[in-house]
Amino acid sequence: MTNELRGKAAIVGTGHAGFGEAHGLTAYDVMAQSALAALGDAGLKLSDVDGLFCTMMEDSMPALMAAEYLGIQPRIIDGTMLGGSSFVNYLTSATMALEAGLCDVALIVYGSNQRTASGRLVTASRPPAYEAPYNPRYPISAYAMAAARHMHEFGTTREQLADVAVSARAWAQHNPEAFERGPLSREDVLGARMVGDPLTVRDCCLVTDGGGAIVLVRADRAKDFPKAPVYVLGSAAESSHRQISQMKDFTVTAARESGRRAFAAAGVSPSDIQAVELYDAFTINTILFLEDLGFCAKGEGGAFVESGRIAPGGVLPVNTNGGGLSCVHPGMYGIFTVIEAVRQIRGDAPGMQLNNVDLALAHGNGGVLSSQVTAILGSHDTL
Amino acid sequence: MPDAIGPDQIFQRALASKEILLPKCDDCGAYHFFPRVLCPHCHGASISWMQASGRGRVHATTVVRRKPERGGDYNVCMVELDEGVRMMSRVEGVAPGDVTIDMEVSAFIGEGDGDLLVLFKPVEG
Numbered sequence A: 001m002t003n004e005l006r007g008k009a010a011i012v013g014t015g016h017a018g019f020g021e022a023h024g025l026t027a028y029d030v031m032a033q034s035a036l037a038a039l040g041d042a043g044l045k046l047s048d049v050d051g052l053f054c055t056m057m058e059d060s061m062p063a064l065m066a067a068e069y070l071g072i073q074p075r076i077i078d079g080t081m082l083g084g085s086s087f088v089n090y091l092t093s094a095t096m097a098l099e100a101g102l103c104d105v106a107l108i109v110y111g112s113n114q115r116t117a118s119g120r121l122v123t124a125s126r127p128p129a130y131e132a133p134y135n136p137r138y139p140i141s142a143y144a145m146a147a148a149r150h151m152h153e154f155g156t157t158r159e160q161l162a163d164v165a166v167s168a169r170a171w172a173q174h175n176p177e178a179f180e181r182g183p184l185s186r187e188d189v190l191g192a193r194m195v196g197d198p199l200t201v202r203d204c205c206l207v208t209d210g211g212g213a214i215v216l217v218r219a220d221r222a223k224d225f226p227k228a229p230v231y232v233l234g235s236a237a238e239s240s241h242r243q244i245s246q247m248k249d250f251t252v253t254a255a256r257e258s259g260r261r262a263f264a265a266a267g268v269s270p271s272d273i274q275a276v277e278l279y280d281a282f283t284i285n286t287i288l289f290l291e292d293l294g295f296c297a298k299g300e301g302g303a304f305v306e307s308g309r310i311a312p313g314g315v316l317p318v319n320t321n322g323g324g325l326s327c328v329h330p331g332m333y334g335i336f337t338v339i340e341a342v343r344q345i346r347g348d349a350p351g352m353q354l355n356n357v358d359l360a361l362a363h364g365n366g367g368v369l370s371s372q373v374t375a376i377l378g379s380h381d382t383l
Numbered sequence B: 001m002p003d004a005i006g007p008d009q010i011f012q013r014a015l016a017s018k019e020i021l022l023p024k025c026d027d028c029g030a031y032h033f034f035p036r037v038l039c040p041h042c043h044g045a046s047i048s049w050m051q052a053s054g055r056g057r058v059h060a061t062t063v064v065r066r067k068p069e070r071g072g073d074y075n076v077c078m079v080e081l082d083e084g085v086r087m088m089s090r091v092e093g094v095a096p097g098d099v100t101i102d103m104e105v106s107a108f109i110g111e112g113d114g115d116l117l118v119l120f121k122p123v124e125g
Helices: A027-042 A062-070 A086-099 A140-154 A158-172 A186-191 A219-224 A255-266 A283-292 A301-308 A334-346 B007-016
Strands: A009-020 A051-054 A076-078 A106-112 A194-196 A209-218 A230-239 A275-278 A359-366 A371-378 B021-025 B047-051 B055-064 B074-081 B086-089 B104-112 B115-122
Touching: A009 A027, A009 A086, A009 A106, A009 A219, A009 A334, A027 A062, A027 A106, A027 A209, A051 A062, A051 A086, A062 A076, A076 A086, A086 A106, A086 A209, A086 A230, A086 A334, A086 A359, A086 A371, A106 A334, A140 A194, A140 A283, A140 A301, A140 B055, A140 B074, A158 A186, A158 A283, A158 A301, A194 B055, A209 A219, A209 A334, A230 A255, A230 A334, A255 A283, A255 A359, A255 A371, A275 A283, A275 A334, A283 A301, A283 A359, A334 A359, A334 A371, B007 B021, B007 B047, B007 B115, B074 B104, B086 B115
Parallel strands: A051 A076, A051 A106, A275 A359
Antiparallel strands: A009 A209, A009 A230, A106 A209, A230 A371, A359 A371, B021 B047, B055 B074, B055 B104, B074 B086, B104 B115
């Protein structure tokens, strides 16, 4: 997105469904319940939706399946599949479609029943041919090697990684929607079952059910809806690889570029951001993205997250809903970074509500650190 | 043309005759891996196959934890070959947790689930 699209689209509704365990429901059921919730939040009906922005884990034509299930005939569909970052990426395509008049009501939606269906990550994506024979555990082995490399190059410690999970849990403990709200200490994380060195099971995101949805309209009619609109001030993407073996530097992600361009489009800088919502599939993600998005210098992410500095009452509020580590992670988490950012700005966050948030950042990650998408969202005062 | 073979088969057939070949761009001279019909660096489409040195070092490593009754823990790592390309592999001959970043390794052709694979062992010394 360029500066020309700054503030041209507004989020007027968000919704979610099936958090935790959605017994008896299919992924498409959860998707549809999420859509209804978001449209209800916006005071709109499914029949108002003429733009659909959707992908799912199960199929190769999920957007068509979703449109059919919902009983709508969209004028425009974007089903670009970048992994979990897809839903942050749709902010760009939805804004373009709205601004060009290709649709009037854009619905971004996702749903999954991964936990009750199988209890593990299910994907229609094929394992890479030159990696699969070595049986990496997908995707954790890739993130584990990125973490190992960060520790090797910068002296980042397992304790610092653990503190990311501890901070996420501290936020989740304030959020009644979060799936895991029990106490979690650094020692608990370090002593948990090792799954892929140096990451224990507590360094890894949850496997839950859940869906989310977002409704966008053109900014010129954004004030006609029940909730305060939240504007898309900037969004930008960059992809660097698909397979971890093709990632040039395991300690530098394409978030450096997506972040730089999103900030430029929005005309703000990291120090202006009041709530940071990052895709924390693994504890190393939070450290990498804080560095690459410019909240701290490369290599200093470990110290930046240490001892509650990104927890409630710390120096920077990060993943204020509890993140994918403690709130919800239904296969792809990206849409929930946007939903939490919107709710913090509107002042109706389900957990700890920060004071007077006007600017928030949502960052999506897809694949194995492959696709990075950054969005800057703002209140009416930031236009 | 039933006899025509692509980059994947060239690589696999070489393994079957106990050779590790790597694709190298005729235009820019850089190696790449995985095999492709073009060079991902300069996008040249003229590729030659070169005998790999088989020498490299571990760029990153992890242990995949697995219950003993399912076969136990094993190594997954990223090896950077002297040619400048990286491949996922496994270092054998040492415990999975004893594989370290920067460890010097040499390649050999092994087997896994019926497939021929490039595997590595630590360089003695």
